[in-house]
Amino acid sequence: MRLRxxxxxxxxxxxxxxxxxxHQAPADPDAGRPPEARGFPRAExxxxxxxxxxxxxxxxxxxxxxxxxxxxxxxxxxxxVADIGAGEGYYTVRLAARVGKKGRVLAEDIxxxxxxxxGDRVARENLDNVSIQHGAEADPHLPRDSFDRIFxxxxxxxxxxxxxFLWYLRPALRAGGRIVVVDSDVVTSGPHAGxxxxxxxxFCEFSAVGYRLxxxxxxxxxxxxxxxxxxAGALPAPSSMQACRMGIAPAQRxxxxxx
Numbered sequence: 725m726r727l728r729x730x731x732x733x734x735x736x737x738x739x740x741x742x743x744x745x746x747h748q749a750p751a752d753p754d755a756g757r758p759p760e761a762r763g764f765p766r767a768e769x770x771x772x773x774x775x776x777x778x779x780x781x782x783x784x785x786x787x788x789x790x791x792x793x794x795x796x797x798x799x800x801x802x803x804x805v806a807d808i809g810a811g812e813g814y815y816t817v818r819l820a821a822r823v824g825k826k827g828r829v830l831a832e833d834i835x836x837x838x839x840x841x842x843g844d845r846v847a848r849e850n851l852d853n854v855s856i857q858h859g860a861e862a863d864p865h866l867p868r869d870s871f872d873r874i875f876x877x878x879x880x881x882x883x884x885x886x887x888x889f890l891w892y893l894r895p896a897l898r899a900g901g902r903i904v905v906v907d908s909d910v911v912t913s914g915p916h917a918g919x920x921x922x923x924x925x926x927f928c929e930f931s932a933v934g935y936r937l938x939x940x941x942x943x944x945x946x947x948x949x950x951x952x953x954x955x956a957g958a959l960p961a962p963s964s965m966q967a968c969r970m971g972i973a974p975a976q977r978x979x980x981x982x983x
Contacts, residue, residue: 760892761862761885765932765967779947781814790818792945793877797904797952802826803872806896808864809833809879810856813842819875820851830866832859862888866896877906878948881921887965890933894955901954902938903930908948926951928968934960 754762784790793815799805801824807816810831819829831846831854833839839856846854857865862885866874874893883889893903908920927937936956942949 758860758862758885758888760860761888763962764862764885764888764891765962765965767884767886767929768967768969784814787945787947789945789947790815792943793875793904793906793950794819794822796939796941796943796950797873797875797902799823799873804828804830804870804898806830806832806864806866806871806874808859808874808876809882810842811835811838813845815875815877816842816854817845817849817851820854823853825853827853829854830857830871831855832857832864832866834859834861861885863892864889864896866893868895869898871896872898872901874901874903875906876903878908880905880907880926881910886929887933887962887967890930890935891959891962891965894933894935894959897955903935903953905951905953906946906948907951920948923949923951925968932960932965932968934958 757766799819799822801822803823804827805819805823807819807829810816810833813831816829816831820827823829829851831842833842836858839858843856845851846856859865861883874896880886897903905926907926910920910922923940927940930937930953934955934957935953937951938954939952940949
């Protein structure tokens with residue numbers, strides 16, 4: 725009988741800590757995220773730490789990296805191009821020369837020191853067709869219907885909110901515009917360990933936001949791979965998007981010569 729009586733004790737006599745636990749609000753699934761990213765899926769892969777280190781420009785030019793990528797992207801005079809993650813401007817200055825006086829280049833980065841160095845370079849080289857903008861973690865804040873090409877070179881794997889970032893990026897493309905990604909497979913050792921992204925993961929995340937892969941190839945000049953995407957269909961609602969847990973790479977076209 726004592727056991728039955730104990731079981732019927734009023735709730736007021738239960739430990740206060742137990743009652744408090746019962747009334748705690750559920751954890752906020754978006755806690756710690758930028759406001760623009762709330763409601764989007766979280767990235768299922770580990771994001772690499774921001775890096776401002778790149779190979780020396782002379783080494784990259786010896787491989788003909790920038791011209792090879794610009795040829796693949798079909799950059800022509802008069803185009804408007806965004807260089808996201810511009811750093812100190814390796815691609816920015818070469819894009820400015822390729823698009824010419826009638827074209828425009830918007831260079832963006834989230835690192836203040838890199839932007840400052842890039843601003844000095846743009847002024848020093850009198851690049852009147854280049855504008856500079858400070859970026860943000862989840863939203864690049866690009867103007868709508870403005871760009872023929874958007875470049876993301878060796879930086880996409882550092883984007884901590886890929887679904888939100890790609891979602892906000894899409895309206896900035898003009899009709900027929902393309903997003904160009906240059907990256908590498910995940911580096912497993914050395915000073916750049918953790919950098920890079922598996923192509924299958926890249927394809928899956930872009931597809932989740934309503935992009936279609938239009939080109940994928942590997943070239944030694946760019947120390948990795950080249951991927952190009954276009955917008956396909958309506959922009960999906962954030963709540964309808966699913967985080968990628970597995971990506972399946974399509975057939976690859978490998979190019980060994982210079983494009």
